[in-house]
Amino acid sequence: MKLQFAMDTLTTEHALALAAAAAPHVDILELGTPLIKSAGLSAVTAIKAAHPDKIVLADLKTMDAGELEADIAFTAGADLVTVLGSAGNSTIVGAVKAAQKHGKGIVVDLIGVADKAGRAQEVVALGVDFVEMHAGLDEQAEEGFTFATLLRDGEASGVKFSVAGGINASTIASVQRSGAAVAVAGGSIYGAPDVGAAAAELRAAII
Numbered sequence: 293m294k295l296q297f298a299m300d301t302l303t304t305e306h307a308l309a310l311a312a313a314a315a316p317h318v319d320i321l322e323l324g325t326p327l328i329k330s331a332g333l334s335a336v337t338a339i340k341a342a343h344p345d346k347i348v349l350a351d352l353k354t355m356d357a358g359e360l361e362a363d364i365a366f367t368a369g370a371d372l373v374t375v376l377g378s379a380g381n382s383t384i385v386g387a388v389k390a391a392q393k394h395g396k397g398i399v400v401d402l403i404g405v406a407d408k409a410g411r412a413q414e415v416v417a418l419g420v421d422f423v424e425m426h427a428g429l430d431e432q433a434e435e436g437f438t439f440a441t442l443l444r445d446g447e448a449s450g451v452k453f454s455v456a457g458g459i460n461a462s463t464i465a466s467v468q469r470s471g472a473a474v475a476v477a478g479g480s481i482y483g484a485p486d487v488g489a490a491a492a493e494l495r496a497a498i499i
């Protein structure tokens with residue numbers, strides 16, 4: 293299972309510092325949606341330049357203009373770009389077209405989708421690399437939140453999936469047991485007093 297570090301920060305400078313600390317322990321460096329909205333796609337270029345050996349994911353969460361948005365992110369240096377599962381199929385097909393042009397990949401984020409397993413099967417048939425079983429920061433803050441349902445949806449989908457939803461060192465093993473290809477961790481790494489140590493702890497918890 294790969295480890296993806298979601299950098300939900302607001303400046304390229306901070307993202308570069310976070311990435312420098314965590315990179316030895318993670319496989320995928322994710323530029324979070326708030327970071328891209330705040331700093332722009334130049335942040336993607338800066339992270340890829342600093343870490344050419346890492347997979348760089350631009351979390352665009354595209355909802356429309358799939359081909360155009362994916363194209364500009366790939367041109368900026370992204371290896372993977374996210375499109376929302378609630379987008380129309382034509383948006384996803386457009387993003388896949390851009391990915392094929394660049395030799396890169398599309399991840400469909402299933403945040404807010406009720407039938408995650410069913411939609412996962414549909415979008416994989418459209419040519420996306422994998423899907424993300426995702427509960428966002430707001431959903432995580434809701435009373436009674438548990439990401440157990442994400443793991444069940446992933447298993448039920450039968451397709452390649454990542455999981456994101458507040459994963460930490462005590463829960464990452466359950467993510468791996470669910471069969472996830474990628475565990476996405478944001479706050480448990482960037483919110484730790486020692487970012488490198490937190491990333492290393494997550495890595496060590498992966499069997």
Ligand SMILES: O=C([C@H](O)CO)[C@H](O)[C@H](O)COP(=O)(O)O
Pocket residue numbers: 298299300324325326351427428429432456457458459476477478479480
């Ligand atoms: O995608 C995310 C969210 O929508 C804000 O951009 C997060 O990166 C994702 O949820 C992972 O972060 P944590 O939940 O803090 O682990």
